[in-house]
Amino acid sequence: MSINRRSVLLGASAGLLAAPFIRPGAARAAEFTYKLANNQPMEHPSNVRGGEAVKAILEETGGRMDIQIFPSNQLGADTDVLSQLRAGGVEFFLLSPLILSTLVPNASINGIGFAFPDYDAVWKAMDGELGAYARGQIENAGLVVMDKIWDNGFRQITSSTRPIVTPADLEGFKIRVPVSPLWTSMFTAFGSAPTSINFAEVYPALQTGVVDGQENPLAIIKVAKMWEVQKYISLTNHMWDGFWMLGNRRAWAALPEDIQEVVAKHFNAAAENQRADIMALNASLRSELEGQGFAINEVDPAPFEAKLREAGFYAEWKKTYGEEAWAKLEGAVGRELA
Known part of the structure; x- marks a missing residue:
């Protein structure tokens, strides 16, 4: 290869960002225009479902809330974007709790080696007391976090x-x-x-x-x-690893309560759908x-x-x-x- 894989992914993602399902155009200027960063390539279920979510948010808020998705580390490496999130340069960030542990040490507890035997055990934990504990740790560090964790999968x-x-x-x-x-x-x-x-x-x-x-x-x-x-x-x-949907606290507080509810609803629904996508994908990936x-x-x-x-x-x-x-x-x- 004459150019490396990172350049290919970034270039392809930049070209696709204009696609309607990722950044839908509003009839008028949005009242709030926020960025959502992640490290997944465009075709990953996280960005497919994330694109659906931001479109639904734009529509349900009557064009008031426009969230732009930046995939494939376009805004920087994970640790750099985490710093941007804390400073307010990025408003939302889909990040592994194991990398988040550089800021919130106990957020990574779901990644203990060989702890979870299967997905039933994962969702029981992360939708239950363990997930609630992790979210509390994240909030104590000054970030906003949605209720549902997205799936990255067993490694x-x-x-x-x-x-x-x-x-x-x-x-x-x-x-x-x-x-x-x-x-x-x-x-x-x-x-x-x-x-x-x-x-x-x-x-x-x-x-x-x-x-x-x-x-x-x-x-x-x-x-x-x-x-x-x-x-x-x-x-x-x-x-097992996942992705928490994180938010900048000041940016979140700037949103009216009705928009907060719409954003949380669609991000959490997208997480549930993305989990199902990963499950279906895993079933076919071995032979592929x-x-x-x-x-x-x-x-x-x-x-x-x-x-x-x-x-x-x-x-x-x-x-x-x-x-x-x-x-x-x-x-x-x-x-x-x-």
């Missing part, structure tokens, strides 16, 4: 060198991880060599061999065309990715969880999060982790 490991079948396969493995202490801690416990890289730079890092592999949900692996720079997918399901040349293998999670326990990973994070948060996590998954 899988890809590699250019070898399939990951046992914990031993991760020893010395150069893996890209997001900018989050939890990820670094988990892969360090496996004896890997984790490197924190913002998502916008993942493709070139894999392409140039800076790292041997990365980990992401299947939907992200697909839309980022990881098969161009990776050979293997190991279905580790090592952590195999068709692109990926070798895919199943993984027994038990030895990986045992390795983390032996390395003191769970005990360390129980201490970090505190008894209250850890009790809510174990209550949600129905078993003791540490």
